[in-house]
Amino acid sequence: MSLKLKALTKSLWVFHLCIGGSCNNCDIEILDLLTPRYDVERFGIMLVGSIRHADVLLITGSLTYKSAVRAKRLYEQMPKPGVVVAVGSCALGRGIFKDGYNTPCPLDELIPVDLYIPGCPPKPEAMIAGIVKLVEKVKGKR
Amino acid sequence: MSHKVIIPIGPYHPLQEEPEFFKLFVEGEKVSDIEIVIGYNHRGIEKICESKHFDQVAFVVERICGICSTSHPFAYVNAVEDLAQIEVPERALFIRTIIAEMERLHSHLLWLGLAGHFIGYNTVWMWAWRYREPLLDCFEMISGNRNHYAMMKVGGVRRDILDEYIPPLKKALDEINRAVDMFKGAVMDDPVIHARLKGIGVLTYDQAVEWSVVGPTARASGVDIDVRRDDPYGAYNRIDWTVVIRKEGDVFAKTVVRILEMYESIRIIRQCLNKMPKGEIDAEVKDIPPGEGIGHAEAPRGEVFHYVRSDGTNRPIRHKVRAPSYMNVASNKIAAVGQSISDATITLAAVDPCYCCTERVAVIDRFRNRKILDGWDLIRLSQEKTYKLRKK
Incomplete structure (x- = not known):
């Protein structure tokens, strides 16, 4: 395993992007992960303020025409190797807004997605389980 | 220069x-x-609603906002019931009121935590969100989901609050009551918070009226407005509660209004649990006649307004939503x-x-x-x- 990949298995720094086209429940549940009951900061998982510092791009919500350009740009700015995580039904396949006129395409048609966490919204436990699976995958155990 | x-x-x-x-x-x-x-x-929700039938729309409007995920369906079912003149069973009204007030509790706790974070009290953030958790557990117990409850339905509610749910709910309320006591003490007695929040972002009575703000933002400026009292829906007119009003209009007043509203919410839920009659939880809904209906609900942030027009088919031909933040955000221009x-x-x-x-x-x-x-x-x-x- 390369050194760069090995760094991805330790404390992950997360940039959380609510891409728009979502109710904000996934975002609230992500914040919930930081508060005392779940507290993922004890594993070194931290929200950072800029994509340039992040290992993980965490995306919630379905794309809209206004936000798709910005999502693409943010992905290009992410230092590689990095991981893209889609949280919630909307980010996976536009969810309930599939028939809307302002939701052009699912997220993974625009940028590559490494981990899908389904649910509306997914429980914080599901997100932790997802991250554990991701780390195992990077380590090559899956 | x-x-x-x-x-x-x-x-x-x-x-x-x-x-x-x-x-x-x-x-x-x-x-x-x-x-x-x-x-x-912008997701084009109003347009999506026009392609769903009346029962499905409740799920779509629930996903307008994650925090107000009861207020929007509540206003929507009020609108459709106004349109079709449906008599809702008494028990359903009480269950709706309980869920709406639980939502207000969790929303105000969430806001309090974030406000604490912004002024550098991360402890408040952690504590407030920690006391939200028992409430979310109660939501999960009643509805099966922590955030989108899907309780509202045209003509009633989707799930009953069973008798065995009531003791854990009351226990969670006691816990939150103690937490709110703590926050009240922390906000009212802390000189630093007074210095930080008093006289900041003042919105006077006249400005509040002029910019049509709603909800706690208006009530903190002395505007006596609350849909729950002015045009009662749900079971609010069967229950003894008061509207919290402050005159100052600054950020401190907004904080105090929200904290005191949490006490009112706890009081409303306790009364509802005691007074809730037995019986049916939903009425039979036949076809929705042509016509138009309006409904509103007091969301944690203010008045949510829904307008539905039907042409006699199983879909609304027009659905209009006005959410409270739309007015409140504009008032930042003054504040x-x-x-x-x-x-x-x-x-x-x-x-x-x-x-x-x-x-x-x-x-x-x-x-x-x-x-x-x-x-x-x-x-x-x-x-x-x-x-x-x-x-x-």
């Missing part, structure tokens, strides 16, 4: 919800103007102008606008792109001010 810079806030920020974009025009430390750009989150930058954060957050975090903020010289501050710097400025005050 005045040094005018623009601070773009947003549109994306990791900590909070919808993307919204603010341009603060700053001269020195003072905010001189503010420009609000929204529309990043934030004239403040210093370090107070702008909490002023913008004080209307509980569903965007309040100021992540990804950059201060840029309007002409030369010289000075750059990001979101953390802005929060840091705000937090440093609290530390300085605390030391005095």
